[in-house]
Amino acid sequence: MYAEERQQAMATQVSAQGRRSVADLAQDYGVTTETVRRDLSVLERLGLVRRVHGGAVPASGLTSLEVTLGERGRAQTEEKRAIARAALDLLPPAGASVLLDAGSTTARLAAVLPEGHALTVYTHAVPLLTRLVSNPALAVHVLPGRVRQTTRAAVGPDTVAALADLRVDVAFVGANGVSLAHGLSTPDPEEAATKRALVSSARRVVALADASKIGVDAMVRFAGLDDVDTLVTDSSVDPAQRRALTEAGLEVVVG
Structure with missing residues (x-):
């Protein structure tokens, strides 16, 4: 070459x-x-x-390019599996409620949820449904809205309105970028509005983002670092970036 x-x-x-x-x-x-x-x-x-x-x-530094869910699913696969396994330690007690955002990393979390741990699960992500409904311990609820082709997730006013009526114990959210200056961000405004409502609907917010997303600013901010309780990332995260996020008050867990 x-x-x-x-x-x-x-x-x-x-x-x-x-x-x-x-x-x-x-x-x-x-x-x-x-x-x-x-x-x-x-x-x-x-x-x-x-x-x-x-x-x-x-x-x-503000990427507006949005890759498809399939393309994202093929990137950093081992790192995302490690993140999903680490996120299991952050599940609420049996009988509690969780909200799963759309994304390739949250999909891996959905696939490893333990069958002996009863939870009420809400999601707007179509690709997660097969994995969730196959787990007999889960009571699965699907949020309404228009399904975007790129992410195969429901978005729009109906989704945001449904989220406004919820109060779940833990929300697991994905992001295209996580940075000190811009917080958590994503390229699409409708996705950002849905993620913003998702964050607001939870008592505790856990962000799942592999190290390639750290230090990146996507176009639309949907949450500040102070809106998130814990960030779960992978072991390739830059030590200086991890330290800066920790010093900003964000708990960082490495899978």
């Missing part, structure tokens, strides 16, 4: 995933970390990416 082809591929990958580390890019393209840093410097001068500690994010 020529340098120009590699750099174009890197720019596309950073745009699609929101953040890529130098180490991951070096492994993906079979080059040294020094080569990746030079490539990222070229891309930054061209205005295609923005260099950050340990990697790169989309040029504006």
